[in-house]
Amino acid sequence: MNHKILEVESRLFSRNIIQLASETDALEYAQNEKELIEDKSPYYVQHQLEAGDLKGIHAFEDLGFRFIEFRIFRHLEHIDPTISSRYSFPFVCELVGNNSTSKKAILSIAAQHSSDDRFTRDPLISNELAKKRLELYITKSLASYPKQFVYGLFNQQTSDLIGFRTGIVAEPGLVKYFYYFMQNDYNDPKYISMLETGVIEDLLKRKITRIEAVTSGLNVQEMNDSSLLQGFEVDKTMVLLRKIF
Numbered sequence: 001m002n003h004k005i006l007e008v009e010s011r012l013f014s015r016n017i018i019q020l021a022s023e024t025d026a027l028e029y030a031q032n033e034k035e036l037i038e039d040k041s042p043y044y045v046q047h048q049l050e051a052g053d054l055k056g057i058h059a060f061e062d063l064g065f066r067f068i069e070f071r072i073f074r075h076l077e078h079i080d081p082t083i084s085s086r087y088s089f090p091f092v093c094e095l096v097g098n099n100s101t102s103k104k105a106i107l108s109i110a111a112q113h114s115s116d117d118r119f120t121r122d123p124l125i126s127n128e129l130a131k132k133r134l135e136l137y138i139t140k141s142l143a144s145y146p147k148q149f150v151y152g153l154f155n156q157q158t159s160d161l162i163g164f165r166t167g168i169v170a171e172p173g174l175v176k177y178f179y180y181f182m183q184n185d186y187n188d189p190k191y192i193s194m195l196e197t198g199v200i201e202d203l204l205k206r207k208i209t210r211i212e213a214v215t216s217g218l219n220v221q222e223m224n225d226s227s228l229l230q231g232f233e234v235d236k237t238m239v240l241l242r243k244i245f
Contacts, residue, residue: 001032015043026059051237065241069118070217093198177213
């Protein structure tokens, strides 16, 4: 049975967190669960299924899995090559360097918000662990350039960081977005659009032709912003199930 160990989550819980391969069905899992537990000793196993696959969802629920997140997969393609952030003055979008000052500023902004994902809403996971997971992912992006990246929106007159976007170059021409957060005073469509326009403008220079993102169904603002301001289209919807041991 194919699966992978999720690095950040396993580090967070000091035990293996397992993601089942997409082709795994309930019968295969049931036949291999004992071996998986003996071999990997997981804290929990998670599996992602199409939201409309009620038969598959119910079969995994019968094996002890429970719903934890509704996910929306979306993409942006045929990006406008004339997109420009030149009208954003005094704000400018730039890559954020991996240093203690930048890290402190970024984590300070992230701490102002809930990331609206399964960890921040999970009654079985403490807020402290949820925040630590977010910090681990953000700092990993900072330390992994050019494979991963952090773009920041800065006020050129004050040098203040007012928002940021993280992501990864998954393959040539393809970027997958992770997180974005804004300072509370700038968390509105005007400034979000400045950030995203600047990011896309620079990604075009890096010959990126497609951007993909996954949004928790909880995050209504991000879904609206990505569709109305940036032109993202929805590809599919999925549900994430989990079994704790």
